[in-house]
Amino acid sequence: MDHFEYRDGVLYGEEVPLTQVADEIGTPCYVYSRATLTRHYRAYTEALGSHPHLICYAVKANSNLAVLNLLARLGAGFDIVSLGELERVLAAGGDPAKVVFSGVAKQEHEMARALEVGIKCFNVESRPELERLSAVAERLGKVAPVSLRVNPDVDAGTHPYISTGLKDNKFGIAVGEALEVYELAARLPGLKVVGIDCHIGSQLTELAPFLDALDRLLVLLERLHERGISVEHLDLGGGLGVPYRGERPPQPFDYAASLLERLAQWKHGENLTLLFEPGRSIAANAGVLLTRVEFLKPGETKNFAIVDAGMNDLIRPSLYQAWQAIIPVDTRHVRESAVYDVVGPVCETGDFLGKERELAIGAGDLLAVRSAGAYGFVMASNYNSRPRPAEVMVDGDAYHVVRQRESVESLWAGESLLPRGAAPGE
Ligand code: LLP
Numbered sequence: 305m306d307h308f309e310y311r312d313g314v315l316y317g318e319e320v321p322l323t324q325v326a327d328e329i330g331t332p333c334y335v336y337s338r339a340t341l342t343r344h345y346r347a348y349t350e351a352l353g354s355h356p357h358l359i360c361y362a363v364k365a366n367s368n369l370a371v372l373n374l375l376a377r378l379g380a381g382f383d384i385v386s387l388g389e390l391e392r393v394l395a396a397g398g399d400p401a402k403v404v405f406s407g408v409a410k411q412e413h414e415m416a417r418a419l420e421v422g423i424k425c426f427n428v429e430s431r432p433e434l435e436r437l438s439a440v441a442e443r444l445g446k447v448a449p450v451s452l453r454v455n456p457d458v459d460a461g462t463h464p465y466i467s468t469g470l471k472d473n474k475f476g477i478a479v480g481e482a483l484e485v486y487e488l489a490a491r492l493p494g495l496k497v498v499g500i501d502c503h504i505g506s507q508l509t510e511l512a513p514f515l516d517a518l519d520r521l522l523v524l525l526e527r528l529h530e531r532g533i534s535v536e537h538l539d540l541g542g543g544l545g546v547p548y549r550g551e552r553p554p555q556p557f558d559y560a561a562s563l564l565e566r567l568a569q570w571k572h573g574e575n576l577t578l579l580f581e582p583g584r585s586i587a588a589n590a591g592v593l594l595t596r597v598e599f600l601k602p603g604e605t606k607n608f609a610i611v612d613a614g615m616n617d618l619i620r621p622s623l624y625q626a627w628q629a630i631i632p633v634d635t636r637h638v639r640e641s642a643v644y645d646v647v648g649p650v651c652e653t654g655d656f657l658g659k660e661r662e663l664a665i666g667a668g669d670l671l672a673v674r675s676a677g678a679y680g681f682v683m684a685s686n687y688n689s690r691p692r693p694a695e696v697m698v699d700g701d702a703y704h705v706v707r708q709r710e711s712v713e714s715l716w717a718g719e720s721l722l723p724r725g726a727a728p729g730e
Contacts, residue, residue: 306340306589307698308674313636315592315672319701322594322633326670329705331596332613332693334681336366336706338374339699340590341677345378348580351560356577358424360404362542363389365583365678366591370697370706372396375586381424383542383581387414394421404539404579406453406503408433408474415440419448427453427501427539429476431485434492441494450489451499451539454482456520460505460513460543476502479520483527490533497533499579500525503541506584509553511562514540518563522570529572538567539579546588548675549627556585584678591677593618593693594633595657597669598649607644609665614648615655616687618673618680622654630658633670640664646671650688681707689715 307318315322317337325335348359360381363372367389372382373396381402382393393403400421405414408429415437418426428434428450441448455476477485489497504517521538528534540563545553554562560578567573595613602608620626630646641664648655657673665671684692691710696703 305343307337307343308340308592308672310635313634315631315633317592317698317703320698320703322592322672323670325696325698325703326594326596326633329694329696330709331594331670332617333594333709334591334676334693334695335594335703336368336371336587336591336677336695336697338697341371341374341586342378344586344590345375345380347556348560348582348586349379351555351557352564352578355564356575358402358537358577358579360402360539360579360581361586362581362583363393364682366587366680367392367682368695368697368706369396370695370704371587372398374697381579383583387411387417390414390418390421390423400424404451404501404581406501406581410437412436412440415448416444419444419446423449425449425451425499425501425537425539427451427499428489429453431477431488434485434489434495438492438494446494447496448494449498450495451497451501451535451537452477452482452485452489453501453503454479454521454524456502456504456517458504458513458516458520460508479524482524483531486528486533487531497535499535499537499539500528501539501541501579503581504543506543507545507553508543509545509551511554511559514543514559515562515566518566522566522573525570525572534572535576537577537579539581542581542583542585544582544585546585546675546678548588549629553585556582586678588675588678591675591680593673593676593680595671595673597665597667597671600644600665600667602642607642609644609646609661609663609671611646611648611657611671613657613673613693614650614688614690615652616650616685616690617648617693618657618676619683619685620679621657622652623683628658628676629674630661630663631672631674632663632665633672635664637664637666637669639666639669650690686710686715691715 385407
């Protein structure tokens with residue numbers, strides 16, 4: 305459930321009419337709901353109840369400082385994949401001791417900084433990374449807590465670009481090799497084995513792949529146990545899907561209940577702290593992208609609604625052919641309904657937010673693209689020299705600008721002209 309609803313024909317975010325946000329802040333503009341983020345985070349912590357757990361929000365889904373700060377205040381940990389994400393978490397008041405560091409290409413300086421601030425765990429994705437981490441830790445006189453990200457080779461049945469737990473994906477250590485790599489980790493001087501980790505994909509709408517992955521990890525854990533290698537936590541990644549278009553993904557409660565039941569069947573399961581790294585299921589439906597219709601362009605074969613947000617602002621439709629609901633913000637106008645491709649200003653045929661949408665709209669009307677709180681702003685670019693949109697958080701009957709719209713001048717900040725006279729013949 306989220307807190308974006310119509311009241312007397314106008315779309316509200318919590319107690320705030322989105323027409324007001326658009327009029328005062330302009331469009332395109334992302335709007336997030338504090339109550340929705342809170343609710344989605346709590347769905348996980350409540351589902352896990354008294355079983356020891358830590359919810360490490362996947363920063364990549366939406367890394368705005370206000371979002372991170374809100375989750376930190378609720379007690380969340382964080383899953384990061386870069387130094388930039390680590391510094392964001394720290395700037396937002398996140399606790400480094402609750403941070404797990406994923407990603408296939410961690411550089412030495414990133415490892416060093418994470419060791420310096422004392423993160424909870426490195427999710428190591430390959431043998432050479434393990435060796436690099438041990439060397440960096442030794443050099444700094446530290447011991448790095450590690451988990452191996454095991455690739456369990458299960459088909460998550462999701463879009464090929466966002467499946468991560470198959471043999472063919474670049475992520476993790478093959479389940480068949482993991483035992484050997486764990487033995488290496490236990491021997492390396494700069495490391496302490498603390499966990500086991502996997503992430504099989506994103507936008508999963510079934511429980512079965514999660515349970516298959518867990519089964520494979522439990523077999524591995526048993527074998528590790530026999531060899532005297534024990535872990536404190538089991539990190540099952542993120543991946544729980546959200547309803548974009550009538551999907552009915554499992555709720556955190558059912559997800560947690562099935563996993564806990566399976567875990568209880570393993571004799572050491574009760575003592576394992578469970579970590580989840582949810583991104584999308586916390587943030588996606590806690591955000592919308594507001595955009596205004598510039599022109600309606602009727603055509604022989606297609607009608608276009610040309611809006612002021614483009615693929616540079618929200619790339620999911622273009623990149624993954626993702627479907628996100630597009631709805632009018634103010635339904636009090638009387639309009640004729642027609643079927644439109646909703647397209648942006650970017651000079652690319654692939655620049656669309658939605659295709660063949662039936663909408664009763666006119667030029668100047670406001671639209672909201674739903675489910676835009678995750679993988680929205682974070683994937684925005686300046687393509688076509690377009691400043692990135694503002695971000696706003698509604699909170700009850702107030703709203704706060706949590707990121708200013710970029711200025712045109714900021715587009716070339718850091719660029720410079722060639723020195724005069726440097727070109728031959730000048
Ligand atoms: N942990 C790791 C190691 C991940 O790679 C990811 C997402 C997550 C956690 C969070 O997964 P979530 O709960 O959000 O499913 N840009 C794509 C999604 C890419 C997800 C990649 N990894 C999209 O817009 O659909």
